[in-house]
Amino acid sequence: MLQTSYIRENRDRVIERLAVRGINAAEMIDKVIALDEKRRATQTELDSTLGEANQMAREIGDLYKQGKAQEANAAKEKAGELKQKSGALQEEMAETQNALNELLYHLPNLPHESVPTGKSDTDNEVVSEHGSKPDFGFEPLPHWELVKKYNLIDFELGAKITGAGFPVYIGKGAQLQRALINFFLNEAREAGYTEFIPPFVVNAASGFGTGQLPDKEGQMYHMQLDDLYMIPTAEVPLTNIFRDVILNENELPQKLTAYSPCFRREAGSYGKDVKGLNRLHQFDKVEIVQVVDPEKSYEVLDTMVAHAAGLLDKLGLHYRVLRLCGGDLGFTSALTYDFEVWSGGQDRWLEVSSVSNFETFQANRLKLRYRKGNEKPQLAHTLNGSALALPRIVAALLENYQTENGIAIPEVLHKYTGFESISLND
RNA sequence: GGAGAGAUGGCAGAGUGGUCGAUUGCGGUGGUCUUGAAAACCAUUGAGGGUUAAACCUCCGGGGGUUCGAAUCCCUCUCUCUCCGCCA
Structure with missing residues (x-):
């Protein structure tokens, strides 16, 4: 606000x-x-x-x-x-x-000076591109065929149990999921973030604090009987830790991370973008959040961008970084960098992370302040980023690391998965 | 789910209708003393609005009510604790 x-x-x-x-x-x-x-x-x-x-x-x-x-x-x-x-x-x-x-x-945040004017994602500015497209030497399969071939994820089963967009992960598919979560959390911890396991369901005040309410009411699952909302991202419970809080200057920066499942209604989405893992109602994500001195927030934003980039580098994925234009910028954000990985089986880019500086927009709603010496408390800056969102990472890993009769696992994950490849014999 | 108790400033804890924004202790900050530190002593120490500065206004879990006047009385919601029941 x-x-x-x-x-x-x-x-x-x-x-x-x-x-x-x-x-x-x-x-x-x-x-x-x-x-x-x-x-x-x-x-x-x-x-x-x-x-x-x-x-x-x-x-x-x-x-x-x-x-x-x-x-x-x-x-x-x-x-x-x-x-x-x-x-x-x-x-x-x-x-x-x-x-x-x-x-x-209903007034969104003011875009930062560096935000390009534009209407939609086609106006986003490509800041950098890393790695290169995989060269298969055969016709690569999209991940939704790979997961069927190797029995890693069952979408129909999820649809039976719950509905479309709630996949069931099986065997090495489930293990890979857990491995990625651990990998991301460990990397965050090494970068100085404290790990949390927050509630995955929040009250209306929390939804309001981070700006999901009232703007995006229809995008959250709402449990009417108890008036609670399932979180669309761990950003909501993590950032709300600081609702109505006055921190001392020496308590900044606050660096937190959490894994959480994320629940999104995705009302209004349809078409080919929703195929397979591309768009789900429930997915896993590791989030990083910081509360910082306003004077340092853009410096910190850069470090968070570097953190997400480091994860993708280690996974050996081809990716690019975008600076979102005004029209694509989230309601609460002043500046957002999106990360997109190359999907070799679909021949397109997939968004896997979004790193944003909210400046005082959330802090104002949250009444999140800090005190410098004996001065009056003033609003702090909040930032957050996905590090990273799993499903599209999984999609890109499966597609880009596929061979004709198996899927290789990036080396950095071996100690987390306990296996180095996926094959038909599993 | 049933019965009871409670929610006050960073923390602990007084205060049951009239200068109570709130006694006191601890903690924090500044000072005196000291070679330095500790101890002791003195002062100061919630948030928001408002003003050049003051005055002044709001806030004692949230909301509503009674009254000229409420932290104090009434209603309601939320949360916490104790006991009972059920259960991972």
Whole structure:
């Protein structure tokens, strides 16, 4: 959530930045400023009315003590009037505040200076490309055929048990999954992140804190009986650890990591992109999160990008890094780098990681602050990234490491899998 | 699921209608003393809004109510603890 004080003082810049997302926000911003002004004026009036009422109440107390009941009763009448007035003002305040919040909740974060203007993913900027496309010397299979051939994942079985998008991992397919999770977690730990196992279900306040609510309500599974949401990413419980927290300067940076299954309704998705592991309702992911000093957040973003890149390097995958354009940038993000791996069996790029700096956008909703020396607490910056999301990594590994009668496992995973290849004889 | 108790400032813990934003202790910060440190002593120490600065306003788990006035009374929700039942 953007800060009203910032909007008030930087009207033109806010409008100009939001234009990078393709949003013409001038009208909305002016409305915000007007409502904010009204809110503050009402607040001032309410404050002085309450002040008078408090004063009056004290005087009545004194009068009673002095035994002047008659005068006290007269004063009570006037106090009643003040009460009525403050009640009306309070109502007006609440209305104004609600109207203001409604607007603020739907304003996305301001894109960073380096974010390219653009409408869709075709306008994203390719920052770098690493490795090269595999040369098979035969016709490579897409992963959904490989997993069938080697009995690694059963999509139909998952559909029977639950529904489409809930695959069942079997044998070496399941082991590979677990190996990747351990590999990613260990790498994160070595990079200084503390491992957590958070709840995989969160309340509405947490969904709101990281910005999934109210903007993306329809994308989360909602358990109505208990009013809880299944997490779409570990970012939600991890970042909400810091909701309503004031950290000391020396407690920064906070570096956390967690594995979690992720649940997404993916309402509105269809077509060939959803085939196999490309898009699922339940998938596994290791997430890294940092809470940092605002002055260092872009430096930190670079280190997180380097971390994700290092994982892909070690897995020997061909990948590229993209800087998302304004139109493709997530609601809460100021700057996002996406990682895409090459899928040799599908002949296309697959997104496997997204690393973002949210600046104060989440912190403002979370009331996540830190204190520098004796200064007033100020909002911290939050960042997070996938390191990494499993299904598309698995898809790329299977496809790119396939041979005519088996699949090789990258060496770095051997100690985690306990096997070095997958073949028909397994 | 049943019965009961509780939720107060970083922590512990007073406070049952009238200067209570809140006694006190611990912790933190600054100072005195000391060669230095400890101890002792003194001062200071929640958040948000507001103001040039003050004044002033809001917040004692969340929400609502009673009252001129509520941390204190009432209703409700959430959470914690104890006992019983059930169960991994």
